[in-house]
Amino acid sequence: QSHAAAAPLPTEGAKVHNDEMFDWADLKYFLAVAQHGSTIAAGKALRVSQSTVHRRLSELERRLGHELVSRQPSGYRLTQFGEQLLPFAKKVGTAINDLEQFVTGIARSEAGVIRLTCPEPVIPRILPLIEVFHARHPTIRVEFVTSDRYLDLLKGEADVALRSGDTDDELIGRKIAESIWAVYASHAYIARYGKPERVEDLTRHRLIGLDEALSKHRASKWLSEVAPDALIAA
Structure with missing residues (x-):
């Protein structure tokens, strides 16, 4: 199995603006030009104007203190520094794409029904909290499964349980309140x-x-x- 190695970026004579560095979003314009070979084709791929690609690429070069591309009769060609930067930019692009997919997946998953099991006397005490939860997550509906019996979460009988006692080793639990017991008589x-x-x-x-x-x-x-x-x- 072979592994691609990226050469270290040159630092001698560089004028990197460490106080501001650069906008990560500008890397996608650099990647598009590297892939398509021209600012026109890169603009079409990114659905922006050619001038936007040129402006953002120039800004990235200014921030890094190095030219990334050179104009050739056949289009744009990466400079030596651009070639060395390319594998790093690709890694950032891949990471950002993965992050966007993760966030999108989380947003899509925030919908549906959460089945909450607890004894019936507990419900009036937690209704105000349910209202706050619904305000924050309007696409999620909370369904109460009132029962004195301890439903089996591992078998899918409920999603969340409010109960007293120790947490099952196969479940994740958090203490939310003290439960006070007493013996009463008339x-x-x-x-x-x-x-x-x-x-x-x-x-x-x-x-x-x-x-x-x-x-x-x-x-x-x-x-x-x-x-x-x-x-x-x-």
Whole structure:
């Protein structure tokens, strides 16, 4: 496999304007002239006038402090410096083209539906944020999948999940808030059964447990650990 090597650009006697350098966009005019051999053909390829090509090419030469092309009876020919600059300019042109394709792809991908799963009580709290998101990305629609069950993102059951607990190793997660848990009882219950003073006291009380859909919830696991023998009344 062969590799093309670019010769180092001459620096002796150069008058490069380092304070401003040059406009990267001017390189495309240089590349067009190098490819087509004339400012007329380059202008047609770039859909600009011949004078624009000549002006931008002259400005690039001024900024670099070197002539890039010489006028020949048959058209324009690259100078020695132009020949040495050409492979570098091609790399820049390729990089810019790749960047434009990437940005275009991102812009096109910002459309469609994002399925967001979360418990129903969470929705009223995040609606203002959804409105802000929609204002920034009007082509994206957020679809709520309300469920107490932990949907499987890896299987495509939803795209984004708001949930408590640790992040799956195969998913990307970010902590966005603290989730506060507490044990509550009515005044009538406390008057009849007493008030638990310690976590250990929960084993002597009648509790309302979480159903199977919330079995993986951290609060459910905590309750099972601290009060495994508690009476689940409902």
